[in-house]
Amino acid sequence: MPLFWKLLCGVWVAGVIVAAFLGVGPAVGFRAPEAARILFFHVPTAWLAVLGFVLSMLHGIHYLHRRQLEHDRCSAVAAELGFLFCLLATVTGAIFAHVQWGAAWNWDPRETSIVALLLIYGAYFALRSAIDDEERRAALSASYAILAVLPMLFLIFVLPRVVDSLHPSDTVQSGGMSPSYRLVFFAALFGFTLLFVWIYRLRVGVERLALRREG
Amino acid sequence: MSSLTAVMVVVLVIWVGLFLYLWRLDARIRELAERAPRAPGEEAHEAPAAVIEPRPAAPER
Amino acid sequence: MTTKSCSSATASSGWVGEAGAVFWKDLRAELRSRYALNAMAIFAVTTLVVVSFSLGPQALPPPAVAALLWVVLFFAAIASLSRVFLREEEAHTAAALRLAAEPVHVYLGKLLFNLVLLLALDVLLVPLFLALMQARSGNLWLLALVLLLGSVGLAGATTIVAALIAKAAARGALFGGLAFPLLLPLLLAAVSGTRRALEGASCAAAGAELRLLVSFAVVMITASILLFEYVWSE
Numbered sequence: 001m002p003l004f005w006k007l008l009c010g011v012w013v014a015g016v017i018v019a020a021f022l023g024v025g026p027a028v029g030f031r032a033p034e035a036a037r038i039l040f041f042h043v044p045t046a047w048l049a050v051l052g053f054v055l056s057m058l059h060g061i062h063y064l065h066r067r068q069l070e071h072d073r074c075s076a077v078a079a080e081l082g083f084l085f086c087l088l089a090t091v092t093g094a095i096f097a098h099v100q101w102g103a104a105w106n107w108d109p110r111e112t113s114i115v116a117l118l119l120i121y122g123a124y125f126a127l128r129s130a131i132d133d134e135e136r137r138a139a140l141s142a143s144y145a146i147l148a149v150l151p152m153l154f155l156i157f158v159l160p161r162v163v164d165s166l167h168p169s170d171t172v173q174s175g176g177m178s179p180s181y182r183l184v185f186f187a188a189l190f191g192f193t194l195l196f197v198w199i200y201r202l203r204v205g206v207e208r209l210a211l212r213r214e215g
Numbered sequence: 216m217s218s219l220t221a222v223m224v225v226v227l228v229i230w231v232g233l234f235l236y237l238w239r240l241d242a243r244i245r246e247l248a249e250r251a252p253r254a255p256g257e258e259a260h261e262a263p264a265a266v267i268e269p270r271p272a273a274p275e276r
Numbered sequence: 277m278t279t280k281s282c283s284s285a286t287a288s289s290g291w292v293g294e295a296g297a298v299f300w301k302d303l304r305a306e307l308r309s310r311y312a313l314n315a316m317a318i319f320a321v322t323t324l325v326v327v328s329f330s331l332g333p334q335a336l337p338p339p340a341v342a343a344l345l346w347v348v349l350f351f352a353a354i355a356s357l358s359r360v361f362l363r364e365e366e367a368h369t370a371a372a373l374r375l376a377a378e379p380v381h382v383y384l385g386k387l388l389f390n391l392v393l394l395l396a397l398d399v400l401l402v403p404l405f406l407a408l409m410q411a412r413s414g415n416l417w418l419l420a421l422v423l424l425l426g427s428v429g430l431a432g433a434t435t436i437v438a439a440l441i442a443k444a445a446a447r448g449a450l451f452g453g454l455a456f457p458l459l460l461p462l463l464l465a466a467v468s469g470t471r472r473a474l475e476g477a478s479c480a481a482a483g484a485e486l487r488l489l490v491s492f493a494v495v496m497i498t499a500s501i502l503l504f505e506y507v508w509s510e
Contacts (some may be wrong), residue, residue, distance in 0.1 A: 006241065010234045017230060021223035034219065064506050112460070119457040126453055130444035136510045140440050143507050147436065147458065150495050154461035158488060198237060205244045209251055 001198050009194040016040065016188045024180050032099045038092055040184055044192035046089040049117060051196065052082020056124075057149050060142030072138035073207040075145060076128065081200055083121040090114050110167045113155035120148045291384070294377050298385025302360065303392070312393060316356035320401045323348045328408040335410040342470035345405055346463055349430070352397055354452040357434040360386045361442035370442075374508065383435065383504040387497070390438075391431040398423050414476035421479065422469035425489035429462045432493055436500040439507045462492050 020040040026033030059075035093114065098104040105111060127144055131137035177185065306312055327344055336344070364370040373382060402423060406413065437455045441447045469485035479486070 001241075006238065010238075013230055013234075014227060017223060017226050021219055021226070112464070116457050116460045119453075119460075123450075123454045123457055126450055127440070127444065130441075130446050130450055132445070136443065139506055139510050140444070143503050144440055144454065147499060147503060150499055151458050151461050154488070154492060154495075158491075159461065159464065198241075202237070202240055202244060205248060209244070209247055212251055 001201050005194065006198060009191065009198055012187070013191040013195060016184065016191045019184045020188065024178075024184055027181070028178075030100060035096065035099045038096050040188045041192075042089060042092040042096060043185070044189050045085045045092060046114065047189060048192060048196045049082050049086035049089050049114070051193070052078045052080075052085060053117060053120070053145075053149075053152070055200075056082060057145045060145040063138055063142045064146075067135070069134065069138060069211060070208065072134075072142065073211065074204055075138075075142060077200060077203040077207060079121060079124055079145070081196060081203070083118075083125070085196070086114065086117050086121060090118060108167060109155065109160045112159065113152065116151060116155055120152070124148070291378070291381055294381035295384035295388065298373070298377055298382055299388045302385065302389040305363070306389070306393075312356045312359045313396065315359075316352055316393065316397055317400060319355045320348060320352035320397055321404070323351060324401065324405055324408065338411070338414070338474035339467075339471050341406075341409050341411050341474055342467050344409070345402070345470060346426075346467050348401065348405065349397070349426075350456075350459070350463065351452075352401070353394060353430055353434055354455060356393065357390050357431070358438040358441065358447060358451045360390055360435065361438045362447065365442050379505040379508045380501055382508060383439070383501060386439075387431055387435045387500075390435050391428060394427040394431050395424070398427055411474055414474040415478065416473075418477065418479050418482055419470065419473035421486065422466060422473055422482070422489065425486065425493060426462060426466040426469075429466075429489060429493040429496060430459065432496040432500060433458045433462070436496075436504060436507065439504065443510065458496070462489065465489050465492065 020037050024037075027036035027039075030036040055078035056075045059071045059078060063069075063071040063075060093111065094104040097106065097111075124141060124144055128137055128141050131140060327348065361370075364373055377385075402419075434451075434455050437451060437458065441450050441454060444450055465485045465488040469482050469489065472482040472485065
């Protein structure tokens with residue numbers, strides 16, 4: 001990644017951290033108004049978990065078309081990063097759920113889907129480690145990554161309509177946030193996405209080196 | 216110093232540590248990439264694959 | 277090739293014929309050994325007895341009965357449905373099957389076979405389960421509908437996963453791990469639908485669950501048909 005973006009990422013995320021704690025006042029309408037600041041970190045991690053998942057699927061499709069091992073490695077790297085952020089989202093979510101709703105786990109639709117995502121990532125890595133042949137591993141894990149998108153679509157889009165959710169999914173769209181919160185919120189999304197891209201490209205660089213050494 | 220600021224300082228310190236770690240990793244990976252041998256496909260452009268040489272003249276009998 | 281089914285299947289050579297031929301082949305092999313059916317039945321009955329035995333003589337409320345029923349069904353399916361592709365690998369007949377039939381037809385044949393197995397399991401297990409759990413019979417039509425649609429979705433997802441893991445190491449443990457995240461929406465809808473059926477709700481009241489089950493089955497089977505070629509040719 002060019003120097004400018006790396007520096008921007010460092011300064012931007014530092015700025016988001018300062019703004020999240022000092023730039024905005026306590027949130028209104030929460031049981032623990034100060035603790036609501038965790039949302040500036042929780043929501044981006046959840047978004048990156050999904051981003052990693054989608055990236056992994058797209059590289060999987062690419063691999064099945066082109067049959068280049070580099071795409072398979074990209075798919076695995078995206079899944080690794082997605083898994084990391086998925087764990088972070090689960091932990092931060094459980095902490096905040098404990099503070100806000102009284103219990104760390106409620107099987108709310110969003111919580112169900114993050115658990116499904118964790119399990120999918122786990123199954124993906126288990127599948128990868130169980131196949132020795134490199135090209136077969138690439139094709140089969142790509143197929144699984146594509147297949148696993150379907151239940152996620154059900155869990156994210158269909159299930160919340162059938163079961164009531166505790167998560168305020170409309171707050172962001174309908175302007176329930178005050179302008180200063182909204183600003184920090186989207187800045188956090190942008191900053192963490194930059195961080196994701198940086199780490200992703202580093203890992204892909206390492207994988208390229210490994211492929212070169214092997215091939 | 217209020218507890219809010221204290222938490223912020225802790226988070227900032229973690230971020231600076233993570234950032235420096237990534238920065239060093241980035242530099243090291245780039246260095247490795249420059250030093251690593253090129254892939255066979257990339258080498259092909261540096262040296263011609265085939266050289267045309269005139270056939271040595273048949274020795275006089 | 278003495279049976280009529282095979283000759284008629286090769287004669288009509290359409291996709292129905294070829295998928296049907298794959299299905300008949302598996303069914304006849306199964307009826308000869310009854311490997312999968314026996315394993316599945318003994319597994320399901322054992323699980324059922326374990327559950328019932330550990331609960332003792334108490335009657336559970338419908339939500340708990342519905343959840344337990346699907347837990348038993350899920351594990352019985354996991355224990356036996358991966359056989360369809362494993363058998364081909366173990367007998368080294370996969371290559372011949374690859375040459376003999378189109379990938380899609382292989383998938384459809386295997387799917388049909390797994391579905392028949394699963395429905396046989398439903399017929400065997402569910403009455404026994406309801407009797408042992410002392411569940412008051414609710415809306416039996418709705419229960420049958422939920423079981424049928426749930427089985428179609430379950431068979432659709434497990435068949436493609438069975439194809440995925442046919443060549444992996446440690447398949448037994450992997451199969452459940454890979455299948456469960458895919459089946460999460462199905463299990464949620466099926467448990468909820470079964471609960472409503474046991475409570476005696478009408479079919480209209482369980483409309484959301486039924487729609488979810490139908491769409492899950494359609495989406496899973498369609499995606500499997502599209503992906504199977506890549507999985508099978510590996």
